[in-house]
Amino acid sequence: MHLVLKVRKALHLQREVSTLTAITGQPAYQQVADDLRTKILDGTYPVGGALPSTKRLMTAYEVSSTVVRAAISQLRTDGVVAGQPGKAVYVIKEPAALDTVSEASARTLESLERAVEELQLRVARLEAEQAHSGEASSG
Numbered sequence: 001m002h003l004v005l006k007v008r009k010a011l012h013l014q015r016e017v018s019t020l021t022a023i024t025g026q027p028a029y030q031q032v033a034d035d036l037r038t039k040i041l042d043g044t045y046p047v048g049g050a051l052p053s054t055k056r057l058m059t060a061y062e063v064s065s066t067v068v069r070a071a072i073s074q075l076r077t078d079g080v081v082a083g084q085p086g087k088a089v090y091v092i093k094e095p096a097a098l099d100t101v102s103e104a105s106a107r108t109l110e111s112l113e114r115a116v117e118e119l120q121l122r123v124a125r126l127e128a129e130q131a132h133s134g135e136a137s138s139g
Contacts, residue, residue, distance in 0.1 A: 047093060
């Protein structure tokens with residue numbers, strides 16, 4: 001299970017915004033679709049096999065039926081699954097290998113990296129100021 005989904009399970013929803021969306025900035029349906037793609041690639045849901053029911057996916061990902069339907073719709077648009085609403089959805093081909101980091105996740109990661117660098121610089125300046133003021137008061 002993706003780290004984001006593990007983190008989500010560890011958090012309790014306290015507001016209407018999905019924790020999936022809050023953590024990565026990606027829509028929840030996109031994250032569910034990405035996780036399903038990964039599971040298709042690793043053989044959890046093999047080509048020719050059916051995906052779990054909407055209800056089971058809702059429970060597994062702790063999302064609404066709308067999110068699950070949107071995720072499956074995306075997989076259907078990508079030509080990975082086929083099936084009719086209310087009936088089983090079958091894996092018809094493996095998805096193209098996913099980039100390990102989506103474009104939105106890459107932007108989020110870059111933003112976080114910049115923030116960490118800025119914080120490191122600020123901490124270094126504060127430590128230098130503190131060391132300098134300590135030397136001045138002891139001298």
